[in-house]
Amino acid sequence: MVATYLLYNSLLIILVVELEWHAFAKKRKALRVSTPRGAQRETFYLSLPYRYSIPLAVLSAGLQRLVSQSLFFAEVDLWDETGQRRKADNNTILTLGYSNLRLFWLLFVGILVWLPVAAIGHLKRFLSGRPLLGACSAVIAASCHLPDAEQDKDGVALHPTPWGVVSESGVDGSRRQWLGFSSAVPRTPCPVAGEKYG
Numbered sequence: 001m002v003a004t005y006l007l008y009n010s011l012l013i014i015l016v017v018e019l020e021w022h023a024f025a026k027k028r029k030a031l032r033v034s035t036p037r038g039a040q041r042e043t044f045y046l047s048l049p050y051r052y053s054i055p056l057a058v059l060s061a062g063l064q065r066l067v068s069q070s071l072f073f074a075e076v077d078l079w080d081e082t083g084q085r086r087k088a089d090n091n092t093i094l095t096l097g098y099s100n101l102r103l104f105w106l107l108f109v110g111i112l113v114w115l116p117v118a119a120i121g122h123l124k125r126f127l128s129g130r131p132l133l134g135a136c137s138a139v140i141a142a143s144c145h146l147p148d149a150e151q152d153k154d155g156v157a158l159h160p161t162p163w164g165v166v167s168e169s170g171v172d173g174s175r176r177q178w179l180g181f182s183s184a185v186p187r188t189p190c191p192v193a194g195e196k197y198g
Helices: 002-026 050-070 100-112 114-123 137-143
Strands: 071-077 092-098 163-169 175-181
Touching: 002 050, 002 114, 002 163, 050 071, 050 100, 092 100, 100 114, 137 175
Parallel strands: none
Antiparallel strands: 071 092, 163 175
């Protein structure tokens, strides 16, 4: 059951991170940081929004309860035909007990818990046209590089910012573009053959 919780949790975290990245590509949003300043937003307490983390915690507790009721240790004492407990030392048996009904419910719920993952994956669509990036630290670091014109501006990260294709011209006339945040309105990234971001 711990593996189910961890797998479910990691899938939902990946989904939520992607949804947040896509939201930046659609409109200006405040950054989510550990210690917010200005318009910045705070990180999630349980690494997920409450609409995901509370049902996940309830599900985990319910599965744990089913497991604890399905398999259990049992102590069996032996009695003689007169109804007296036998006094010998080896008359107590420790064994593993189980409940067929609870094992059935555990199996049923264990299969049923994956339906919401399939439903969430089907219902949550990424409509921004942006490529899937995940929580890759290289992508996050590259996104935080501001154009040279914005380097001197105070508090660009303290205000809601959009994310997309940021371009700037070099001193030699070359044009450089990358995916990142900017106080200007960056172009929405679209897959174009031969187009590179660097």
